[in-house]
Amino acid sequence: MSQKRDNKNKMIGKQSIEFGDPIYIQCSASIVGKKEGQGPLGELFDKISMDDMFGGNSWEEAESALQKETVQLCLQKANVQIEDIRYMFAGDLLGQSIASSFGLAEYNTPLFGLYGACSTSALSITLGAITIAAGAADKVMCVTSSHFASAEKEFRFPLEYGNQRPLSASWTVIGSGAFLLSDTKSGRDRGVITAVTPGKIVDFGLKDSMNMGMCMVPAAADVIWNHLQDFDRAPEYYDRIVTGDLGHVGKQGVIDLLSQKGIDISKQHMDCGIEIFDQATQDTHAGGSGCGCAASVLSAYLLKQLETHKWKRILFVPTGALLSKVSFNEGKPVPGIAHAVVIEAVR
Amino acid sequence: MSQKRDNKNKMIGKQSIEFGDPIYIQCSASIVGKKEGQGPLGELFDKISMDDMFGGNSWEEAESALQKETVQLCLQKANVQIEDIRYMFAGDLLGQSIASSFGLAEYNTPLFGLYGACSTSALSITLGAITIAAGAADKVMCVTSSHFASAEKEFRFPLEYGNQRPLSASWTVIGSGAFLLSDTKSGRDRGVITAVTPGKIVDFGLKDSMNMGMCMVPAAADVIWNHLQDFDRAPEYYDRIVTGDLGHVGKQGVIDLLSQKGIDISKQHMDCGIEIFDQATQDTHAGGSGCGCAASVLSAYLLKQLETHKWKRILFVPTGALLSKVSFNEGKPVPGIAHAVVIEAVR
Numbered sequence: 001m002s003q004k005r006d007n008k009n010k011m012i013g014k015q016s017i018e019f020g021d022p023i024y025i026q027c028s029a030s031i032v033g034k035k036e037g038q039g040p041l042g043e044l045f046d047k048i049s050m051d052d053m054f055g056g057n058s059w060e061e062a063e064s065a066l067q068k069e070t071v072q073l074c075l076q077k078a079n080v081q082i083e084d085i086r087y088m089f090a091g092d093l094l095g096q097s098i099a100s101s102f103g104l105a106e107y108n109t110p111l112f113g114l115y116g117a118c119s120t121s122a123l124s125i126t127l128g129a130i131t132i133a134a135g136a137a138d139k140v141m142c143v144t145s146s147h148f149a150s151a152e153k154e155f156r157f158p159l160e161y162g163n164q165r166p167l168s169a170s171w172t173v174i175g176s177g178a179f180l181l182s183d184t185k186s187g188r189d190r191g192v193i194t195a196v197t198p199g200k201i202v203d204f205g206l207k208d209s210m211n212m213g214m215c216m217v218p219a220a221a222d223v224i225w226n227h228l229q230d231f232d233r234a235p236e237y238y239d240r241i242v243t244g245d246l247g248h249v250g251k252q253g254v255i256d257l258l259s260q261k262g263i264d265i266s267k268q269h270m271d272c273g274i275e276i277f278d279q280a281t282q283d284t285h286a287g288g289s290g291c292g293c294a295a296s297v298l299s300a301y302l303l304k305q306l307e308t309h310k311w312k313r314i315l316f317v318p319t320g321a322l323l324s325k326v327s328f329n330e331g332k333p334v335p336g337i338a339h340a341v342v343i344e345a346v347r
Numbered sequence: 348m349s350q351k352r353d354n355k356n357k358m359i360g361k362q363s364i365e366f367g368d369p370i371y372i373q374c375s376a377s378i379v380g381k382k383e384g385q386g387p388l389g390e391l392f393d394k395i396s397m398d399d400m401f402g403g404n405s406w407e408e409a410e411s412a413l414q415k416e417t418v419q420l421c422l423q424k425a426n427v428q429i430e431d432i433r434y435m436f437a438g439d440l441l442g443q444s445i446a447s448s449f450g451l452a453e454y455n456t457p458l459f460g461l462y463g464a465c466s467t468s469a470l471s472i473t474l475g476a477i478t479i480a481a482g483a484a485d486k487v488m489c490v491t492s493s494h495f496a497s498a499e500k501e502f503r504f505p506l507e508y509g510n511q512r513p514l515s516a517s518w519t520v521i522g523s524g525a526f527l528l529s530d531t532k533s534g535r536d537r538g539v540i541t542a543v544t545p546g547k548i549v550d551f552g553l554k555d556s557m558n559m560g561m562c563m564v565p566a567a568a569d570v571i572w573n574h575l576q577d578f579d580r581a582p583e584y585y586d587r588i589v590t591g592d593l594g595h596v597g598k599q600g601v602i603d604l605l606s607q608k609g610i611d612i613s614k615q616h617m618d619c620g621i622e623i624f625d626q627a628t629q630d631t632h633a634g635g636s637g638c639g640c641a642a643s644v645l646s647a648y649l650l651k652q653l654e655t656h657k658w659k660r661i662l663f664v665p666t667g668a669l670l671s672k673v674s675f676n677e678g679k680p681v682p683g684i685a686h687a688v689v690i691e692a693v694r
Contacts, residue, residue, distance in 0.1 A: 010482070015434075015457045060673060061677075095671040096462065096669065101682060105549075110546055113684070115444045127474060130481050134364075134477050136480065199457055322443065325442070326442060327449065332445075335452050
């Protein structure tokens with residue numbers, strides 16, 4: 001096979017990449033749980049499962065089944081065979097990323113395993129896009145997932161314990177989003193990726209795993225600031241600057257932190273964790289979170305706005321809180337990380 | 348910054364990538380623990396720590412300190428400033444990759460977090476190389492680590508429990524290897540990366556976490572076979588085909604499995620887990636394992652053979668066993684994954 005791309009990819013500023021040719025989001029799919037289906041975006045998801053076990057025998061099996069099914073649905077919607085997917089880029093929140101390992105094994109596709117906490121959807125899309133930009137793949141699948149029950153067990157308490165959660169706590173989304181990236185225009189593409197700004201770990205020393213929104217704020221502010229600096233852009237360049245899951249508590253934090261640096265994103269800012277649930281009626285505290293939150297909202301809602309040309313371009317900034325139950329129990333802080341992806345409407 | 352590379356990267360066969368321009372391993376560093384230092388490769392490592400805590404207060408802090416120090420040493424050896432490293436690609440074996448998160452935060456460098464169990468060294472080098480090949484970075488740092496005590500705690504039993512281990516069990520290496528990849532020839536490069544074959548998850552249904560060598564054999568055989576098919580090469584093309592940590596039990600397995608497919612790698616095969624310890628005197632059972640095993644052996648021993656032109660080229664195939672203590676306790680099998688990297692002597 002010969003290389004088609006002319007590869008005028010560019011390193012921009014300190015930490016950004018501009019792709020010479022656009023990377024096409026040929027198709028995407030989202031599947032969520034019952035509660036997410038009852039939220040404000042409910043009717044936009046491709047599928048709402050009434051069974052939070054997804055036919056599995058454990059919460060981990062449930063999440064694997066969810067991830068597997070979302071990939072399958074994306075392939076079906078795109079009318080693409082799994083054999084045409086050169087590589088997969090996948091991850092989840094569980095220890096040793098077992099939701100992906102056990103969910104994707106049967107696809108028999110070379111796999112890049114990733115971990116960036118709730119920022120992993122951006123991580124997978126970024127690395128998938130870079131691989132296509134290198135001419136090293138023609139089609140890749142980027143998929144992430146999260147599950148409320150497997151995440152509570154992994155990071156906090158078993159559900160059976162019935163612990164109370166403070167209002168600053170976020171609610172892990174049962175959801176998965178899969179994205180088929182391609183080097184070729186299909187005519188039905190949902191959007192194009194034109195640039196990325198991979199982010200740094202930023203640690204302000206916050207230790208409250210029940211307020212992960214604030215833990216992730218410094219990293220989100222850092223990558224948004226660096227992105228705007230690298231490209232010499234103002235927030236107005238984007239229709240929306242969409243963080244992953246800062247929630248109601250973190251939203252004001254990222255706006256404040258950037259305003260201290262002279263940047264006002266208050267008009268453009270949107271947060272997937274805020275959009276996915278109705279705080280007033282769903283008792284979801286600070287809002288949704290998890291690898292599946294930003295991924296499912298991107299597929300169901302954000303790409304829809306680009307597809308219908310309601311928006312021209314967005315900066316998609318999933319945010320991750322870097323902790324494990326071991327690090328938390330050892331009294332370590334919860335550093336954040338966030339990666340930014342520029343997604344534009346197809347012209 | 349303008350793009351220097353002419354990007355004639357090629358997709359080869361079903362799952363391989365050939366880089367248009369070589370990716371230079373400009374420098375590397377390895378740091379290991381006391382036991383590894385007493386092994387057959389002892390004098391080749393850059394540093395042997397007499398303190399397995401690496402100045403930390405927990406095994407996790409120890410591993411973070413080890414990873415951080417190995418990156419620092421690599422930068423020093425290369426005489427490169429951290430500001431010149433565009434991105435880091437890192438991972439470890441712990442839940443939510445906390446050794447990397449807490450070890451690398453202070454470097455303030457955009458980070459791609461990866462998880463591929465003990466194959467993560469190949470995962471990091473592969474994605475680092477692809478990113479350079481895309482013209483998306485000029486210099487990247489790829490680093491992985493493992494620690495006997497943090498791994499035993501994460502996957503098996505706390506050391507204090509003093510459980511007995513069967514002879515098929517592998518011994519997690521206390522070690523870290525860091526690799527500085529560059530798009531530019533420095534004149535002192537240790538080797539060049541010319542191609543990669545990212546691998547698939549292969550699950551033969553084996554469930555014994557005390558025999559991870561055999562669990563990883565199918566994935567190792569699969570990626571080696573696909574690599575040779577994709578490039579239409581015979582094993583003799585390589586001076587060595589080096590698996591990560593199949594150990595004494597897995598070595599025969601991978602040779603047998605490939606011989607059933609008509610490929611004899613018995614003359615070229617070498618395993619990092621076998622090389623790093625002396626089975627007869629060190630009581631390390633099946634051999635070394637862990638993210639730091641293949642990484643430290645690549646830096647200390649394999650690259651040395653290429654540097655001195657004793658070997659022309661190797662196929663470096665770190666192998667990973669995909670399990671968590673949750674999946675193991677839920678009775679799930681231990682699927683394997685392996686990624687192959689072609690590393691050649693600089694001409």
